[in-house]
Each structure stands twice: as structure tokens, then as C-alpha cells.
Amino acid sequence: MEEIMCAEELSKTFTLSRKQQKIEGTRVRRKTAVDHLTFSAYRGEIFGLLGPNGAGKTTTLRMLATLIRPDSGDAVVDGSSIVSDPEGVRAKIGFLTSELKLEDFFTPNYLFDFFSRLHHVDDATAAERKERMFKRFGIDRFAEVKVANLSTGMKQKLSLVISLVHDPEIVIFDEPTNGLDVLTARTVTDYLQELRAEGKTIILSTHIFSLVERLCDRVGVVIDGRMVACGTLAEVCDGMTMEDRFFEIYKEVKGSDAE
Amino acid sequence: MKTNTVTIIKKEFARFFGDRQMLFTTVIMPGLLIYIIYSLMGSGIQKMATEGQDEVVVVKVENLPESLAPTLCALDSGIVVVEQAFGEEEVAQLEDNDVNAVLLRFPADFDGLATTYDPQSGSAVPNVEMYYNSTNNAAMRVYMAVSSMLNNYGRPFTVNVPQSEGECYDQASDESIGAMVWGKLLPMLIIMMLFSGVMSIAPSSIAGEKERGTIATLLVTPMRRDELALGKIVSLSGIALLSGVSSFIGIALSLPRMVPDSGTLAFHYGTSDYVVLLLVIFATVLIMASAVSLLSALAKDVKNAGTMVTPFMLVVMLAGLMPMFQNDLPTGIGTYLIPFYNSIEVMTAVFSHEMQWMPVAVTVASNVVYTGVAVWGLTRMFNSEKIMFSR
Numbered sequence: 001m002e003e004i005m006c007a008e009e010l011s012k013t014f015t016l017s018r019k020q021q022k023i024e025g026t027r028v029r030r031k032t033a034v035d036h037l038t039f040s041a042y043r044g045e046i047f048g049l050l051g052p053n054g055a056g057k058t059t060t061l062r063m064l065a066t067l068i069r070p071d072s073g074d075a076v077v078d079g080s081s082i083v084s085d086p087e088g089v090r091a092k093i094g095f096l097t098s099e100l101k102l103e104d105f106f107t108p109n110y111l112f113d114f115f116s117r118l119h120h121v122d123d124a125t126a127a128e129r130k131e132r133m134f135k136r137f138g139i140d141r142f143a144e145v146k147v148a149n150l151s152t153g154m155k156q157k158l159s160l161v162i163s164l165v166h167d168p169e170i171v172i173f174d175e176p177t178n179g180l181d182v183l184t185a186r187t188v189t190d191y192l193q194e195l196r197a198e199g200k201t202i203i204l205s206t207h208i209f210s211l212v213e214r215l216c217d218r219v220g221v222v223i224d225g226r227m228v229a230c231g232t233l234a235e236v237c238d239g240m241t242m243e244d245r246f247f248e249i250y251k252e253v254k255g256s257d258a259e
Numbered sequence: 260m261k262t263n264t265v266t267i268i269k270k271e272f273a274r275f276f277g278d279r280q281m282l283f284t285t286v287i288m289p290g291l292l293i294y295i296i297y298s299l300m301g302s303g304i305q306k307m308a309t310e311g312q313d314e315v316v317v318v319k320v321e322n323l324p325e326s327l328a329p330t331l332c333a334l335d336s337g338i339v340v341v342e343q344a345f346g347e348e349e350v351a352q353l354e355d356n357d358v359n360a361v362l363l364r365f366p367a368d369f370d371g372l373a374t375t376y377d378p379q380s381g382s383a384v385p386n387v388e389m390y391y392n393s394t395n396n397a398a399m400r401v402y403m404a405v406s407s408m409l410n411n412y413g414r415p416f417t418v419n420v421p422q423s424e425g426e427c428y429d430q431a432s433d434e435s436i437g438a439m440v441w442g443k444l445l446p447m448l449i450i451m452m453l454f455s456g457v458m459s460i461a462p463s464s465i466a467g468e469k470e471r472g473t474i475a476t477l478l479v480t481p482m483r484r485d486e487l488a489l490g491k492i493v494s495l496s497g498i499a500l501l502s503g504v505s506s507f508i509g510i511a512l513s514l515p516r517m518v519p520d521s522g523t524l525a526f527h528y529g530t531s532d533y534v535v536l537l538l539v540i541f542a543t544v545l546i547m548a549s550a551v552s553l554l555s556a557l558a559k560d561v562k563n564a565g566t567m568v569t570p571f572m573l574v575v576m577l578a579g580l581m582p583m584f585q586n587d588l589p590t591g592i593g594t595y596l597i598p599f600y601n602s603i604e605v606m607t608a609v610f611s612h613e614m615q616w617m618p619v620a621v622t623v624a625s626n627v628v629y630t631g632v633a634v635w636g637l638t639r640m641f642n643s644e645k646i647m648f649s650r
Contacts (some may be wrong), residue, residue: 066477067645068648087481090481099475100472100475100476100479102476103468105274106274118480118482119480162476163479174319
């Protein structure tokens with residue numbers, strides 16, 4: 001198995017506002033979101049980061065996508081460091097999260113071409129790719145409709161397509177089915193499996209056990225910013241369902257707090 | 260320029276020119292509105308000035324001094340000067356505003372009194388009485404002409420002085436009067452127009468993209484942040500420049516209509532003046548777009564950007580107003596390093612026909628350097644997760 005992404009001791013802390021300190025009942029100014037996280041992803045697999053809300057999954061993925069910088073540690077994505085070569089990393093990944101929006105004013109057609117140019121995809125390849133992807137996701141019929149007038153599902157499918165204009169080897173996906181209707185969610189998960197079949201690597205975050213079981217080859221369980229279990233699905237589950245195993249791990253980590 | 264920067268500029272232009280409403284409100288409307296409003300105001304002023312122009316006005320003069328007789332008769336082709344004493348009855352008749360008449364009463368031997376009058380003596384000043392009805396346009400016209408004649412003549416008791424004052428006044432050419440008016444008025448108008456152009460697009464392009472979450476989509480592309488910053492500033496400057504040019508054309512076309520005496524206030528400027536003006540306007544708009552972009556990047560949303568830019572706008576307006584209220588502003592070469600103030604100074608100099616190349620060069624060069632600094636600053640902001648992703 002070829003290691004394509006390796007995160008080493010990634011850490012990230014945030015400063016809490018006074019209001020936030022009050023809400024959390026703490027006087028500590030800094031909150032550790034990600035605490036020395038180490039894990040790897042291999043070419044052609046779907047790796048899942050599983051954890052409850054606030055565990056640090058999204059922060060980890062945002063660091064891998066170079067939207068934010070780690071306080072310490074590093075990750076090497078297909079040979080490029082997220083700390084010293086963020087542009088190189090961004091050229092190799094496709095990143096998708098609900099916080100990334102597309103401008104309402106433009107049409108899918110324009111946006112695909114615009115992002116293709118930013119990724120330096122040549123015109124012929126971009127045109128061929130656009131036709132294929134638009135057809136695959138049913139966007140072709142809405143290619144000249146402004147994003148503002150697209151349905152929510154269509155917008156999400158377009159966001160996915162736009163994040164993949166450069167046919168990246170690594171796809172980083174934050175909560176891939178969050179907020180999607182069942183049909184769109186199915187289209188997305190099917191597509192992720194197609195990507196894996198093509199030899200792409202997918203790193204996703206989720207708190208949905210069934211999604212991990214259905215999609216992931218390997219999984220890392222993140223609680224309070226720390227990687228508490230990591231391995232193949234079979235290794236981590238140890239003969240149990242993902243859900244049961246997760247709560248067992250959770251209890252082990254949190255002790256009596258978990259009750 | 261880097262390919263990514265060009266791609267960003269193209270996108271910003273596509274956004275702007277593709278939005279007919281935005282194009283209309285930012286580029287076409289300012290010029291059109293200015294033209295219409297100024298023209299309407301102008302035709303109103305013209306109408307007021309020309310009303311009663313052709314009507315004959317009788318000027319009854321008591322004790323007309325010999326020294327003033329020829330000037331008064333030649334003052335206006337519509338004047339009929341009648342040397343005649345008048346009383347209360349004639350004065351009362353003026354209340355009817357259909358009576359085209361002005362009454363003038365000089366003291367007997369006005370010329371003699373004016374020549375011999377000694378201000379130190381404490382004796383009464385020779386007094387000229389004038390009666391007219393200000394609601395009668397024709398009478399008003401004559402009143403103003405006579406007042407102007409008397410003013411030019413100076414106070415009635417100092418006949419010797421006003422002659423020289425009159426000569427002084429005549430020496431001022433039409434061109435220099437126009438230059439003075441334009442020099443004080445236009446830089447401020449240009450700055451205001453450019454600023455409103457920048458304000459109508461920059462906050463929405465940067466703070467708006469933050470607010471809508473579309474900037475994050477750009478930030479995950481391999482494009483470098485400085486390419487994005489440069490692309491934003493150049494495209495915003497270009498659009499703001501278009502808006503400024505539109506307003507400028509509106510002003511240039513309508514001012515001759517607004518100012519009745521277009522001969523005095525006509526533009527007397529050559530190609531080099533226009534080239535310098537365009538250079539300075541472009542340098543100004545660059546730095547304006549840079550500053551508003553920086554503030555917009557700091558802001559949480561478009562509304563917040565508007566609030567943050569307002570104090571800055573007031574400072575810029577103040578710089579624009581300075582030449583109107585102060586004539587002896589410092590003009591050392593160092594002052595041309597002060598952004599906005601330098602643009603105002605150079606524009607004032609161009610309009611006043613006092614342009615020198617050194618200040619122009621310092622102004623343009625310093626503004627380009629400041630824009631470079633702003634691109635660097637904006638790049639840092641695009642790199643700052645705190646600024647880009649804080650809510």
C-alpha cells in the first residue's frame with residue numbers, strides 16, 4: 001500500500017472569547033481543537049475520521065486543505081507539505097465542505113471554466129471533463145442557470161463537481177452527506193466509491209456510523225482532538241458494529257464522564 | 260501579470276458587466292444623473308438670469324454726477340436714463356412689480372463731495388439712495404448692474420481709488436478666473452465620484468465574498484494569495500475608474516449649462532493636462548480601491564464594511580475640501596507623499612494651470628508604492644484564518 005498522505009503530530013488551538021468561556025464554564029483562554037494527531041491515508045482507499053461534533057475532525061481537514069495552519073506538526077500530501085508548500089497541496093487535493101459556497105450570480109458553466117483556469121487545466125481537457133461530470137450529476141440541463149436559481153441538491157452536486165475540476169488524486173470531504181436529501185446523498189456516496197475504483201484517495205469526516213461501515217476502508221476515531229483508534233474497519237470494530245465499538249472506545253477515553 | 264490574477268480580473272469584470280443593474284447604477288447612472296440634475300439646475304439659473312433681459316427699464320436719477328453719466332447710460336442697452344427729481348409717490352409706485360423702474364438719488368455736487376471728503380473729519384459720508392423692486396426681474400437686472408458700477412467705482416467718496424481697482428479687475432483674464440473655479444471645485448468632485456464608485460463595488464466584492472462564503476472556495480484553489488489580492492484591487496480600480504469617468508463626463512458636459520457665463524468658465528486645458536489628470540485619477544483610484552479593500556477584508560460583512568469605511572471617507576472628503584477653504588496649503592515635495600492630499604494638490608495645480616512634473620511623478624509613484632503595500636497587506640489578510648474565517 002502506497003502512503004499518499006501522512007499527518008504527523010498535527011495540533012491546533014483556538015482562543016476562546018469571554019462569551020464562549022462562560023458558555024463552556026471555563027476560565028481557560030485557549031481550547032485545544034486538535035491534539036497531536038497522527039495518521040496516514042493510502043492510495044485508492046476511503047479513510048474516515050469518525051467522531052462526535054467538536055472532536056476536531058473539521059479542523060483537521062481544514063488544516064489538510066491549508067485553509068488554516070497547524071500550531072505544530074505537519075502533514076505531507078502527495079509529497080507537498082501543508083506548512084511549507086500550501087499551494088502545492090491545494091493543487092493536488094479537492095476539498096469540499098458546506099462552508100465553501102459558489103457565487104449565486106454565475107452559471108455552472110462559467111464556474112466550471114473559471115475554477116478550471118485557476119487550476120490550470122487546459123481548455124480541451126476542461127471541456128471534456130465538464131461534459132462528462134455535468135452529465136454524470138444531471139447538471140447539464142442547468143448549465144446556464146444561475147446558481148441562485150438552482151435547487152439545494154443541485155447546488156451541492158455542483159459544489160462537488162467544482163471541487164474536482166482538476167481531477168485531484170486526493171479528495172478531502174467534510175461531512176459528505178450532511179444536509180443532503182436522500183437522493184443526493186446516495187449520488188454522492190456512489191460517486192465516492194467510483195472515485196476509489198479509479199484509484200483516488202478519499203479522506204472524509206463524519207459522525208454517521210453507517211456511512212463509515214458502508215464506505216470506509218480504514219477509520220480513525222477522534223475524541224477531544226486526539227486519535228484514539230486507527231486502523232482498518234475490521235481492526236477498529238473488532239467484531240462489533242461501528243456504533244457499539246465507538247461507544248466502547250468513548251467510555252474508555254472519557255471514563256465516568258461518558259455516562 | 261500572472262495568469263491567475265488575469266483570471267480573477269476577468270471574473271470580477273464578468274460579474275460586473277454581466278449584471279445590468281449593477282452596471283447601470285455604477286457606471287451609467289452617476290454620469291446621467293449628474294448631467295440631468297446639473298442641466299436642470301443650469302437651465303433654471305439661465306432662465307432667472309435672462310428673464311426680463313429685453314425689457315426697458317427707466318432709471319430716474321436725481322443729481323446725476325457728471326463723472327457717472329456716461330457709464331450709467333452705457334451700462335445696459337435696455338436702460339433709459341431720465342434726470343429728474345422724484346418723491347414719495349414715485350417710490351410707492353415701485354411696489355407694483357409691473358413697473359420697470361429704478362430710482363437713484365445722489366447728493367447735490369456728489370463729485371465735489373467725494374473728492375473732498377476726508378474720512379478722518381467725522382462728517383457725514385455722501386450717500387447714494389437707490390430704490391427698486393426685487394421681484395421685478397428687469398429692475399433687478401438693472402439694480403445689479405448699477406450696484407456693480409457703484410461698487411467698481413468704490414465708495415462714492417473715494418473716486419480716485421476705484422479707478423485703479425477697476426483696472427485691477429479688468430486685468431484678470433477669463434482663463435484664470437475659470438482656472439481658479441475649476442481648481443477649487445473639480446478635485447473635490449472627482450474624488451467624491453471616484454470614492455462613490457469604489458464604495459459601490461469594493462465592499463461587496465471582498466466583505467461580500469467573505470459573508471457569502473465564496474472567498475473560501477477561492478482560497479482552496481492553488482492560486483497564491485497575492486495573485487488574488489492583486490486581481491481584486493486591479494479589477495475594482497478599473498470598475499471604479501469607469502464609474503469616475505462617467506461622473507466626470509456628466510460634470511464636464513453639464514457644467515457649461517449650469518454656469519451661465521460659459522465663456523469665463525470654459526475649459527482651457529490641453530492634452531498634457533488631460534494626460535496628467537488621467538494618470539493622477541488612476542493612481543488615486545488604485546489607492547482608494549486598495550484602502551477600501553483592506554477595510555472590507557477586515558469587516559465581517561458588507562454592512563460592517565460600510566461602517567468601517569465611513570470615517571475613512573470623511574477624511575478623504577476633508578482632503579478634497581481643503582483647496583476650497585485654504586489657499587496657502589503647504590506644497591513642499593514631501594507633501595506629495597501623503598495619499599489623497601497629493602492627488603488633490605496635483606489636480607488643483609492642473610486645473611489652475613500651475614502643473615509641474617515633479618509633484619505629478621512623486622504622486623503617481625508614491626500611490627503605486629502604497630498600492631503595492633496594500634496588495635501585500637491584503638495578501639496577509641487572505642492568509643489570516645482569523646480575518647478570513649472569523650464571524
